[in-house]
Amino acid sequence: MPWGRVTGSMSYPKVDVVIDMGNPFLNRTVDGFLKIGAVGASKVAAEETYHCIKKGGLSKGKVEDALSKMCKEGFYWGTVAGVYVGMEHGMERIRGTRDWKNAMLGGAITGALISTASNNGRDKVVADAISGAAVATAAEFLNYLT
Incomplete structure (x- = not known):
């Protein structure tokens, strides 16, 4: 069953969201996809914010274009991370060692x-x-x- 938890401390904020898919391989793959996908989307958000500030304007078209780029980049990064995490877990299971x-x-x-x-x-x-x-x-x- 899916659940989530948010924790924090004075030294650094930590957000830990866990999605239980019922299988360790799927759990790690989805976790990698979501976390690194968010990094990819954030990267684009920062770049697009910089470009909007530099050009001095914001329009509905620019926002829609930025959201589209964020989704594409987040999906790509998330896919790469999900495949990697899944492959690494698979290697650990096949080889029997970490x-x-x-x-x-x-x-x-x-x-x-x-x-x-x-x-x-x-x-x-x-x-x-x-x-x-x-x-x-x-x-x-x-x-x-x-």
Whole structure:
């Protein structure tokens, strides 16, 4: 059953919303989609706000265009994050261990899948798989430092 919780502290605000899909794989995938999708949408909101301030005007058309861009960017970022989180969880389940290699494999598979879905050629798919693996592995190692 879906539920939500909002908590906070003096040092930093923390919002934690949990959607229980009844399956750990789906839970992590949906969580990644929603959280990173919100980041992507926020990025566009900040950029569009800057452009409106710079140009000195706001119209209904600009707001509609900004909302459209926010939805597209949020969906794209959320999809990439959802695929990555799902792949990393899948690697953890298949390998039976939790380590940086799951992030590397999940990043490589995600990079290859997203690149293939974008109709890129073989060389670009391989390059994106390597990039995905590198970024995911670096992020995992940075998590160990904190």
